[in-house]
Amino acid sequence: MIVGSEQEKSRAKQQEFLLGKLEPTPGQQFLQQIIDNSYDSIFVTDKYGNVLLANSGTGVFMGYTTEELIGKNVENLVKKGAYDWSPTMKAIKTRTVVSGIVRNKHGIQEMATSKPLLDEKGEIVMVITNARDKDLVEEYIAALEKERSIVHRYKTAVEYLSEVDSGNKEIVAESPQMKQIIKTSNVIAKTDSTVMLIGETGTGKEVMARHIHRNSYRSKEPFIPVNCAAIPHDLLESEFFGYVRGAFSGANPQGKPGLFEIADKGTLFLDELAELPLSMQSKLLRVLESSEIKRLGDTNIHNINVRFIAATNRDLKTMINQKQFRSDLYYRLNVIPINLPALKDRPEDILAFAHKFLEELNKKYSLKKQFSTQATQLLFNYNWPGNVRELRNVIERLVITSSSDILNFDEDSLVNRKPSLKNEQRCQQISRDYQGTLKNVIKSVEEEYINQVLAECGGRIREAAQRLGIHRTMLYRKLKDNK
Known part of the structure; x- marks a missing residue:
């Protein structure tokens, strides 16, 4: 009972302040400044629709000064044509929040919302109404729709690209x-x-x-x-x-x-x-x-x-x-x-691609596989009708199916394709069990070393040529002569 009595006294003082019967405290003065400087129209009525407080925005819309509005009843304001209908009175009658568009005598429209404040007994104490220019609200809605559309577009793009x-x-x-x-x-x-x-x-x-x-x-x-x-x-x-x-x-x-x-x-x-x-x-x-x-x-x-x-x-x-x-x-x-x-028309890119794919697969599967001399030669000699896509598929298949860290094409379908008899013969010649004349052995050693350096350089011709101490055109010629 004491608490309820104190609340009633406090509420009575608030209403007396709103009606101008009490001098405002510093805190209340600060609150009044906030309300007066609000861009929105704000006003407060009692449970009968009598205006207790209004800011300058409300006065401009209604066509009155704020002092003139205090004490006036919103129904009378509607009858006098200040605006076309009162969300405040509807909120009092329905005891719910009411929103809608109101129009003043100059045709200016605002989006208004009236909210009744109820005490512990469910009785209306006052109604707070705030309103904003309808055109601005529509601009905000349009801007939000535009932003929503952009977000939807990028979300769709992400979903599309993920597939x-x-x-x-x-x-x-x-x-x-x-x-x-x-x-x-x-x-x-x-x-x-x-x-x-x-x-x-x-x-x-x-x-x-x-x-x-x-x-x-x-x-x-x-x-x-x-x-x-x-x-x-x-x-x-x-x-x-x-x-x-x-x-x-x-x-x-x-x-x-x-x-x-x-x-x-x-x-x-x-x-x-x-x-x-x-x-x-x-x-x-x-x-x-x-x-x-x-x-x-x-x-x-x-x-x-x-x-x-x-x-x-x-x-x-x-x-x-x-x-x-x-x-x-x-x-x-x-x-x-x-x-x-086509890849066959740019042979310099074949080994570069091959080593790039091998590096990616080694990293993906935590492996340390390398191309053998025979594999490097076959990669360079094959004509690759499926181009880069075929090359990548062959490398991936070889990496996954090979049990050794040294990759050979012995069991790979690429060998079975036999791109040329000359290539097959050349692959059969690659061996560390050297035979034949000194000239042939020197040539075999040279080829193996070239392939080794190419592998170490990731198939990059320029870098391999520098390490070998020859011009890259000479390296191209030697690779072609070895086919």
Whole structure:
């Protein structure tokens, strides 16, 4: 009872202060300054709707000074046209929090919320109302939606990329051809020009696309690789353009951004471009020309800023003649063509790749395996029709299946392919049980030592040539003569 009596006395003093009957304490003065300097409209009424306190924001909205508002009833303010309805009175009647948009006599709208404060008996003591300009609220909502959309886009990008096989993404360039391509790509990377990568399967087109993106001004934005051959034709449009909620049965109920949207401000890599059907080719052309997209089921058009890199292992000009590929799309994408040579045409890169893959696998499986002289020679001599991808698969198979730390191809399928009789004969000659003339023995020792140094140098021709004390062109010649 004493506690309740004290609470009632305290509440009575608060109301007397609000009605101006008591001098405010320093703390109350400080509170009044906070309320007066609030950007939002704030006012307090008693349980009958009589204004006890109001700040300047409320006065401006109502068209009264704060002093004029004190003691006025909100229902009378509505009748006089100060504003169109009172959330305060509705909160008193319903005894709940009430929110809504109110309009003043000048047509200005605010988003208002009225909250009744109840005592321990459930009786209303006062009602606190705060309001903010409706346009500002809508701006905040729009900004939040934009941020939410960006977060959703990046979340989708992360989910998409987590499903993509990253594989070998580090570029290797020991050969003169690849060094020149790298030099050219570094210049191209600084532009937004569309690039067409042309090369056989397994030549590293995605690795090159990533290199261009990594050295571009878009490097901090998403790199989205898309295998056009891996997407079913009936899903292409929804995958590329995305869709809104309820666009079609079975769709994500939240909607989904498409690949164009996910790659916004970044790079979209279109691998296996030739596999796109003609219907999708025309839609892609439209995006390339307008930089505009529209999700399935949406009425809004969105602008995108995407750098396109395309890749193919097929002859697109022949496909154009056969009416299988659009010529306008070809010329729109083929702005800067880059031809990636097959691995057999850049032998200097073979051993560099082989030792790189071996190093990765040794690290992954905590091994210390090395190539034998015979293995090094076979790697260099084989023509690698599957290019870098085949080379990596062969190295991985050899590492996993070999019980010895010295890797030989004796039981590997590569030997069974017999790339050339000359190579097979050469491999049979490699032996430490030297026979024949002194000239032949010296040649055999030279070959073994060259292979040993190459292995120790990780297949890097320049470094091996320096250790051997010969020019690299001489080393190339000796390797070719040994085939």
